[in-house]
Amino acid sequence: MKFIHMGDTHIGASNFKLDQRHKDFLRVFEEAIDICIDLKVDFVIHSGDLFDTGRPSFKELIFVIEQLKKLKENNIPFLTVAGSHDVYIHETPLSLLEKIGLLTNLSNPRYLVPKGDVVLLNGAIIKNTFIAGVPGFKGNVKEKYSMIKPNIPNNVFSIFIFHHIISDVEDAGSFADLPLSSLPKGFDYYAGGHWHRKNIFEYNKKPVVYPGSTEYTDSLDMLKSKEKGMFLVEVPEEKTKKLKLKWIKLNAREVVFKEIELNNLTPIEATNKLFREIPKHGRDSILILKLKGRINGLKSQINFNRVLKESEINGFIYCKLFLSELSDEAGEEYQEIKNKTIKEIEYEFLKKQKYDDITIKLAQELINLLGKEQTPKELILNQEECIKMIDKLFLSKELNDFMKSKEGVK
Ligand SMILES: [Mn+2]
Known part of the structure; x- marks a missing residue:
């Protein structure tokens, strides 16, 4: 048995108000779906934020319908939960897709049955696998998780899909909204969403897996994530054998990152250095320049417009400048005044x-x-x-x- 785990596809999202970036999210999703079909997986799980908003445009809805239809024609079920983005009051676009038989929304209330002090968590059974999930909760997350009682049948492989940032996620810091110990026990695979960077760790010797988003969702993500993709998970017939996790890289928009030292330069010298250091062959990628050092003058005197224009001429679709590690005279005066x-x-x-x-x-x-x-x-x-x-x-x-x-x- 093998399945694909993807998440945070954010259909409808864009960056830098670029139409190209909006299309990138669709293109990568289509690539992901086509790979699932090529690999003839038994099912696909998606850990939330299929759409970027709870009210996607008709165009985006039609696009997703087309993709999920391809899966259905190949008898590959698609199971997901409502994330933090694709929720719109009570009904989500997922309800619509579920009504027409294109996906299973495991966060639908029919799978979560309140019984006394607990909430029984039911799921779907596909190919001798129990798959259950909960939506991305807003508020009282820990309390809500403490009430979950999973209804896992015996002798099946079991998957729990969730959309929260566990405290063990690398670099999560204050983004974490759930301690590891709050995850319901007894599952064989924990499919995480909401965190947009690839990350894997263990819970009771079982893998907690975040594939991250399928495209770079913002410039920080571009800076921190090396690549984008999803996981192919192969479950061996024999229970004693280990799971096989294979990372599948998707062709998200290329990002070129460069650090440039501007220490002791005047704004004119800095502008010239930036101009010289812009890579020559952009090949439609995004350029991220992290500027460092202390300018002998003011940051605002650097001709950033010239730098941005040159990056466009060299073939980049966008140039993003990170200035937080660049200081200048005004910055120092401000620091002094602060004290x-x-x-x-x-x-x-x-x-x-x-x-x-x-x-x-x-x-x-x-x-x-x-x-x-x-x-x-x-x-x-x-x-x-x-x-x-x-x-x-x-x-x-x-x-x-x-x-x-x-x-x-x-
Ligand atoms: Mn997300």
Whole structure:
């Protein structure tokens, strides 16, 4: 028995508002479906986010219908769950596709039967395999998982499809929304979705598998994922033998990544260096430039437009610049200011305006008094206080002038 595990196909998504990128998601999905047919797999499981939205366009729906029809004509069942994207109130586009017999939506409420304190999880049986799943829950995820009681029959291979980020996923950080121990026990294969990068780990010695998305869904994904694809899983007849997992790379849009060091360059020098370093043969790929170092000037003085135009001329469909590791003079000034109190900033500002220390001190006290929220009574009292201070201020000025004239005499 063998099956394909794919997920997060996000039909309808695009990047950089490019029509080409919208088409890429469709093209890769079609490639994936054709491979499933070529490999004559027993079934296909999809771990959620088939569509990018709960309201796909007619064009996108018709496209998916055409693809799933091909699978059906080849007797390959397609089973999925509602992800976080393809949910629209109660009904999802999956309900429509299920009504016309093109897929099985395992997150349909008919598979989840509340019984007392628990929810019985039923599934479909295909080729002696029990396949069950839950939708991508919004909120109280851990609590909802704690209620799930899977109804796994004896002596079958069993698959659990889910759409959450387990805490053990590499780099998941704050994206994780479910601890590993919350997954229902007893399954032979855990088919994960929602995390867009390929990742595999174990739970009770069984594989937890994320194939990731079939296309790069955003520029961070382009930076972090090396390639896109799906898994072919071969289940041996003998239970003692190990599962065979084979990665199948899909032809997602090529991404070219380059780091460019701009340390100590002026904005003009930096522009020239960027211009020189843009790869010559774009071949319709996406270019990602990560700029590093400290510019002797301002980032905004780099002629990025020229860089973007050149990348287009060289055949890239888009150039994305990452500037987070590039610093400049403005950045440093901002960092310095961040570590100062308002009083310190005020002082430096007034000092630059050539006020002496006594005047600045009085001015700051005035600012302090006037800046307070106050009742009318306090206001009158403070006004009196202010007048006294202003008197002092003039006195100090006269004193200063007097001292200066004395110095002049010397
Ligand atoms: Mn997704």
